[in-house]
Each structure stands twice: as C-alpha cells, then as structure tokens.
Amino acid sequence: MTTQTEFAAALLDAGLPCPPGLVAWNGSDPALRFAVYRNNVVVSLVDALADSFPVTRALVGDDFFGAMAQVYVTAAPPRSRLLAFYGEGFADFVAAFPPAAALPWLADVARLEMLRVRVCHAADAEPLPDAELAALLGDPGRLPLLRLVLHPALGVLRSPHAVVDLWAAHQVEEVDLSAVDPASAQAALVVRAGGEVYVVALPAAAAAFIERVQAGATLGDAFAVAEPGLDAADALATLLRWRAIVAIGEGGPEHEWQHE
Amino acid sequence: MTTIVPCASSAAGVAALPARAGLGLKPAHVRQILDTRPxxxxxxxxxxxxxxxxxxxHEHLARIRAHYPLSIHGVGLSIGGEEPLDEAHLDRLAALLGRYAPQAFSEHLAWxxxxxxxxxxxxxxxxxPQTLARVCDHVDRVQERLRRxxxxxxxxxxxxxxxxxLGEAEFIAEVVRRTGCGLLLDVNNAYVSCTNHGSDARAYVQALPLGAVGEIHLAGFARQQDAAGADLLIDSHGSPVDRAVWALYAFALERLGPTPTLIERDHDIPPFDTLLGEAREAERLLAARDEAVPA
Incomplete structure (x- = not known):
C-alpha cells in the first residue's frame, strides 16, 4: 500500500486510524493534525453541494443538509476535478436516504437544482434569426417533418411534486410555503437567457413534447405520441419566446440531416 | 537546466503580470468590477x-480579460500525486490557457x-529524492503540454x-533548478507551515529560490491548537491578511523588489471594496519597494 493510498483511505473513513509515518515537530499526536485534512475535505465537498442545492438545503435546514451531504461525500467522493457537476448523483441519493423519506418531493427539488447547474454551464449557441424561423415554421404543411435543434442551455423536468412552486418560494427574502401544495404535480422548463437561469412552470404534456423534440423527434412524431391536452402551438410559442431554437432540419432519420 | 529565469516574464509571447496588487475574481463582484473598472x-x-x-x-471572464491582466491558478492537477498526471485535465487546461492567454499560470506543490x-x-x-524526481517529471510534463x-x-x-x-525550501529550489519552472511564493502558506512545524519563516523565505518568484499570494489563516497546545494555523482564505503575514511580505519584498501580489479570499467573501482595501495596502508596500530598489 502506498503512502497516498493509505492517506486517501483515512481521509474519507473516520473509522480508520491516522496514517503511519506522520510526525509533528513538537512530538504532539499527529492524529489531531491529520484531522485538519479530514475536515477540510469533507467541509469543502459539503460546501460544494450546499452551493449547488440551496433550496434543497433550505427545505431541510442546514444541520440536516450537512449531515445528509456528509454521508453522500464519504460514500461518493467526486470522480472529477470539476466540482460544478459534483451533485449529479445527489438527487438519487436523497431519494434513497431514509431520514428524508418524510419529504418525498426533496429529491425532485434536488433534480431541478442540478438541472439549473447544467443549464447554467451548458454551451453557448446563437438562436435562429426570426426571419429564418418565420420562413421555416410558417408553412403548416411542412411542420410535421421538421426537427428542431434546441439550445444546449435548456432542459425540462417532470415531477409528481410541486417542484417549481417549492423552488420559486425560496427566491424571495421571506419564504412562505403556506400556499404551496407539494403533492401537486408540476413540470419545469429550465432555460438560460442573458446569463441568468430561469425556472418556468410548464404543462406536463408540453414538457413531454419538448423532451421528445429535444431528443431529435420530428414535430410530427412528437405530436403523434403527445399526452392528452397538449397545446402544441403554445409549446412552440414557449420555445420561440425563450429563443430556444438554434437550428431546424427537415425530414429523414435524425442522422441524415445537417444543421442549417 | 541551470539558468533560473523569472518565469512571469519568460514565456515566449506571454507578457508578465504587472508588479501590482491583484484580486481573486468572485462571481458576486463581477457586476461591480465591470461597471466601475476599479x-x-x-x-x-x-x-x-x-x-x-x-x-x-465565460462571458464574464472574457469581459474581465478584455480590461485586465489575468492569472489562471489551477487547484486540481495533483502535481504531487503518486499517479501519472491526468492528460484529459491537461488538455482542458491547455484549451483554457489558449482561450484566455493569461499572463501567468500556477499550480500547487501538493496532491x-x-x-x-x-x-x-x-x-x-x-x-x-523519490518524490522530487516525480514532481519534476510532472512539472516537466505540464510545461511541455502547456508550452509555457x-x-x-x-x-x-x-x-x-x-x-x-530534504527540507521543503531545498526541495522547491531543486524543482525550480531542474525544471526551469517559476515560484509562486505564497507568503501566508510560508507563515502557516513554518508556525505549524516550529521553524523560522524568514529563514524559510530566504532559502527559497527567490530569483524565480513570478507572483506572490497573500491570504488569511485561522488559528487552532495541536495536541500539545501549540499553534496550528489553518490556511483558510476566510479572513483578512494577518499582520504577521504582512510583515513577512514586506520582508520578502525587500529581497524581491516589486512583485505581482494577489490577495486571496475564498470564504466569507466580504464586499468588493473591502478586498480592494487589502489590495491598496499591498500596493503601498509595493510602491515603497519600488522607491527603495535602485533602477
């Protein structure tokens, strides 16, 4: 076992003894000094999660969140040096974390917050100019054959819980959850505009439709499997309003067309 | 390679950081910086x-870069690691340096x-000697891949x-001598480590290869006690620069002359103007050295 293998193992497992071979100039117990590293690692990673999941944290309080995040950190330390995305597995962990079972919506709030992080850092892209959009979308006969390429900084989340209302309630100074019914289903569109990330409530059918469009379905195919109550014109209007269409292709299987 | 070149100015086509005070860029301060151009x-x-x-x-950094010199400081390369460097991470660094053309790139002697x-x-x-050889191999690889x-x-x-x-200063001097890299003298780290290991910070600074210093870092520490009750200082970056660190900085400047100096703050971030005040203090000491050092 190498020095760093032993050191690394003891960092994340407080049950392991202080690694051998450490000394202090004054002969004091090196375990207390090693504990500084243990603490630095855990605190910095818990802080990274707290930064990415502020509403999840507010819903359970700092102490609960800190304890929950610490379990996650020691069980699943980052595999990447890019900490912005360290929360990718956190929502699944929250969903299976028994002490959080009383808040069944908590994991989806975490999913929404992780989606916000992804949307914030997604690639830049230029929306299609209005004139091109008008030309391409203006012919109802061609619409079913069109495939829209959506902006990379866009995502949707469908939840059996009121994730948008829960999130929005925490964006003001005085958080008031009295008007929020967490058990009502909601879908969210998460988009970036002017460097800001927005969370917008969306009808569930529209969210499913946008998801299929984003995955590369033609408008016709996405409409054919649409959920009851879909207002496709309204869903398209939402995409246009957020300047979320960056290219439009026509017909054929997904891989055969080129971006405009 | 035996010639020590001050690295802040040695890379072909890369201008040096100015011998002034700089600040870490915090997202919360970007708007004020772009609006007021301090x-x-x-x-x-x-x-x-x-x-x-x-x-x-990226949008913010590009706008900052259009108006200010830039230092890019890595925290994830693990140059002191037993394992080979992560080539994918080096690729990402190369792309970032290509995009922003910073005046300095630095990393840590740590894993x-x-x-x-x-x-x-x-x-x-x-x-x-074994860890020295490994660190030198890693620094060589970084400089080869980043071409600077x-x-x-x-x-x-x-x-x-x-x-x-080996002593720490001796180790660092040997890495600089063998690889031709420069030194980022973190004065707070020097003070923290020397306090934590019962050694003299001024002697440590004097034993470093000062001719290779391209940048200085200043930051705040937190104070704890070890198991024997001795001071154990934590490099926390969460408080103002301590008076003892300012004094060690002045001592270093007497030997270095004016050197680009960063005020580091990563926790409990105060308003921008508070950090600007610390930068002004560093600039005051830099100006004093500027006058003291003969042309």
Whole structure:
C-alpha cells in the first residue's frame, strides 16, 4: 500500500486510524493534525453541494443538509476535478436516504437544482434569426417533418411534486410555503437567457413534447405520441419566446440531416 | 537546466503580470468590477471553475480579460500525486490557457486526487529524492503540454513525514533548478507551515529560490491548537491578511523588489471594496519597494 493510498483511505473513513509515518515537530499526536485534512475535505465537498442545492438545503435546514451531504461525500467522493457537476448523483441519493423519506418531493427539488447547474454551464449557441424561423415554421404543411435543434442551455423536468412552486418560494427574502401544495404535480422548463437561469412552470404534456423534440423527434412524431391536452402551438410559442431554437432540419432519420 | 529565469516574464509571447496588487475574481463582484473598472493590477481565477462549456462564467471572464491582466491558478492537477498526471485535465487546461492567454499560470506543490477520487484539498507529500524526481517529471510534463513555464506554489501543511530527508525550501529550489519552472511564493502558506512545524519563516523565505518568484499570494489563516497546545494555523482564505503575514511580505519584498501580489479570499467573501482595501495596502508596500530598489 502506498503512502497516498493509505492517506486517501483515512481521509474519507473516520473509522480508520491516522496514517503511519506522520510526525509533528513538537512530538504532539499527529492524529489531531491529520484531522485538519479530514475536515477540510469533507467541509469543502459539503460546501460544494450546499452551493449547488440551496433550496434543497433550505427545505431541510442546514444541520440536516450537512449531515445528509456528509454521508453522500464519504460514500461518493467526486470522480472529477470539476466540482460544478459534483451533485449529479445527489438527487438519487436523497431519494434513497431514509431520514428524508418524510419529504418525498426533496429529491425532485434536488433534480431541478442540478438541472439549473447544467443549464447554467451548458454551451453557448446563437438562436435562429426570426426571419429564418418565420420562413421555416410558417408553412403548416411542412411542420410535421421538421426537427428542431434546441439550445444546449435548456432542459425540462417532470415531477409528481410541486417542484417549481417549492423552488420559486425560496427566491424571495421571506419564504412562505403556506400556499404551496407539494403533492401537486408540476413540470419545469429550465432555460438560460442573458446569463441568468430561469425556472418556468410548464404543462406536463408540453414538457413531454419538448423532451421528445429535444431528443431529435420530428414535430410530427412528437405530436403523434403527445399526452392528452397538449397545446402544441403554445409549446412552440414557449420555445420561440425563450429563443430556444438554434437550428431546424427537415425530414429523414435524425442522422441524415445537417444543421442549417 | 541551470539558468533560473523569472518565469512571469519568460514565456515566449506571454507578457508578465504587472508588479501590482491583484484580486481573486468572485462571481458576486463581477457586476461591480465591470461597471466601475476599479484600478486592480490583475485578476486571478481558479482554472477548474472555468472548465465548463459556456454560460455566464465565460462571458464574464472574457469581459474581465478584455480590461485586465489575468492569472489562471489551477487547484486540481495533483502535481504531487503518486499517479501519472491526468492528460484529459491537461488538455482542458491547455484549451483554457489558449482561450484566455493569461499572463501567468500556477499550480500547487501538493496532491488532490488518488485512486479515482478527487478530494478538493491540497494534500502533503514527503520531501525525498523519490518524490522530487516525480514532481519534476510532472512539472516537466505540464510545461511541455502547456508550452509555457508554470509557477509552482509552496504549500501550507499541517503534518510532516518521518521519511522526509530534504527540507521543503531545498526541495522547491531543486524543482525550480531542474525544471526551469517559476515560484509562486505564497507568503501566508510560508507563515502557516513554518508556525505549524516550529521553524523560522524568514529563514524559510530566504532559502527559497527567490530569483524565480513570478507572483506572490497573500491570504488569511485561522488559528487552532495541536495536541500539545501549540499553534496550528489553518490556511483558510476566510479572513483578512494577518499582520504577521504582512510583515513577512514586506520582508520578502525587500529581497524581491516589486512583485505581482494577489490577495486571496475564498470564504466569507466580504464586499468588493473591502478586498480592494487589502489590495491598496499591498500596493503601498509595493510602491515603497519600488522607491527603495535602485533602477
């Protein structure tokens, strides 16, 4: 076992003894000094999660969140040096974390917050100019054959819980959850505009439709499997309003067309 | 390579950081900086925060870069690691440096990952001929891949290793001599480590290869006690620069002359103007050295 293998193992497992071979100039117990590293690692990673999941944290309080995040950190330390995305597995962990079972919506709030992080850092892209959009979308006969390429900084989340209302309630100074019914289903569109990330409530059918469009379905195919109550014109209007269409292709299987 | 070149100015086509005070760029301060264009010598960012595809971080940094010199400071390369460097991470660094053309690139004499896990901390290594050879190999590889000299930062440490046979300053001097890299003299780290290991900070600074210093870091520490009740200082970056660190900085400047100096703050971030006040204090000391050093 190498020095760093032993050191690394003891960092994340407080049950392991202080690694051998450490000394202090004054002969004091090196375990207390090693504990500084243990603490630095855990605190910095818990802080990274707290930064990415502020509403999840507010819903359970700092102490609960800190304890929950610490379990996650020691069980699943980052595999990447890019900490912005360290929360990718956190929502699944929250969903299976028994002490959080009383808040069944908590994991989806975490999913929404992780989606916000992804949307914030997604690639830049230029929306299609209005004139091109008008030309391409203006012919109802061609619409079913069109495939829209959506902006990379866009995502949707469908939840059996009121994730948008829960999130929005925490964006003001005085958080008031009295008007929020967490058990009502909601879908969210998460988009970036002017460097800001927005969370917008969306009808569930529209969210499913946008998801299929984003995955590369033609408008016709996405409409054919649409959920009851879909207002496709309204869903398209939402995409246009957020300047979320960056290219439009026509017909054929997904891989055969080129971006405009 | 035996010639020591001050690395802040030695890379072909790369201008040096100005010998002024700089500040770490914090997202909360970007708006004020862009709106008011304060007189700051340069800004520094952590490389890993900008290894994302797009969005506001890049937009802001591009705008800052248009008006200020830039230092890119890596925290995830794990140069002191037992494992080979992560080539994908080096590729990301090369792309970032290509995009922003910073005046300086620096990393730490520490390790931060092992066995596939990343610890987000700067972890210590023993000072031995074996670790020296490995660190030199890693610095060589970094400079070869990035096609520019790097600055290596002296660490803040809380433990020492029984197996160490070299002194820390001796180890660093040898890395600089063998690889031609520059030194990022973190004065707070020097003070923290020397306090934590019962040694003299001024003697440590004097034993470093001062001719290779391309940048200085100043930051605040937190104070704890070890098991024997001795001071154990923590490199916390969460408070103002301590008076003892200002004094050690002035001592270093007497030997270095004016040197680009960063005020580092990563926790409990105060309003921008508070950090600007610390930068002004550094500039006051820099100006004093400017007058004292003969042309």
């Amino acid at each position: 007189a700051v010598g340069f800004f520094e960012v952590h490389a890993e925060n900008y290894m994302v595809a797009g969005g506001p971080f 931060s990952g092992h066995g596939g896990a990343f610890f987000n901390d700067l972890l210590p290594l023993p000072w031995t 000299p790097m600055l290596l930062e002296n660490p803040a440490t809380y433990v020492e290793f029984a197996e160490s046979t």
